[in-house]
Every structure is written in C-alpha cells, then in structure tokens.
Amino acid sequence: MTMNVDVQDPRFQAMFTSHLFNLDPSDPSYKKTKATQSLLAEKQRRREEERRQKDDVLAATESTAGATRENDSDAPAAKKPMDPGLSLLVKSIKSKTEQFQARKKQKLV
Secondary structure, eight states: OOOOOOTTOGGGHHHHHOGGGOOOTTSTTOOOOHHHHHHHHHHHHHHHHHHHHHHHHHHHHHHHHHHHHHHTTTSOOOOOOOOHHHHHHHHHHHHHHHHHHHHHHHHHO
C-alpha cells in the first residue's frame, strides 16, 4: 500500500512554513518513504523559490537605488541607523572581551 501526498493541499501548508513540523531524517523513528521524500523535496523547492524571489526583489531594489545614486552623485552616502538594542549588544560584547583580555594578561604576568 503506497501513500500519495498531495503537496499542493493547503492543509499541509504548515509543513512547509513552520519549523515545528520539520521532518528529521536523523531521528531513529524516521522512515524513508516516497511520501516523506516528496514532502522534503517540495519544502526544498519552495525554499529555493522563495530565495530566488528575495534575490529578484533585492536586485530590483539595488538597480533602482543605483539609478537614484547616479542622479544624486553630489549627495553623501546615507548610513542606515543601527538598531539601539543591537548597538548596546555590540558595546557590551566589546567591553566584556576587553575585560577578559585584561584578566588574561594579568594572569600571565
């Protein structure tokens, strides 16, 4: 008895979008069947398609931005503001690294 899975069925959408429903081939109870292989292949196909779409959007955005930059060659390059939370995290890591290095030097002396 073979089971055919309709990967286009909207009821299976969560299998392809949620990490909670990932199949783990390294699990001891995992059985390699045609159905599980078709699910994995479809998930990989969708992931690749999504990556291509993001690349296309990024390329289109860059080409639009490039055309704008050519027109505004006198304007200075605008920096994107860094997220304050990320900035604090970077500062914290830098200070802790410096403290660690200072302690390491003291131990060696």
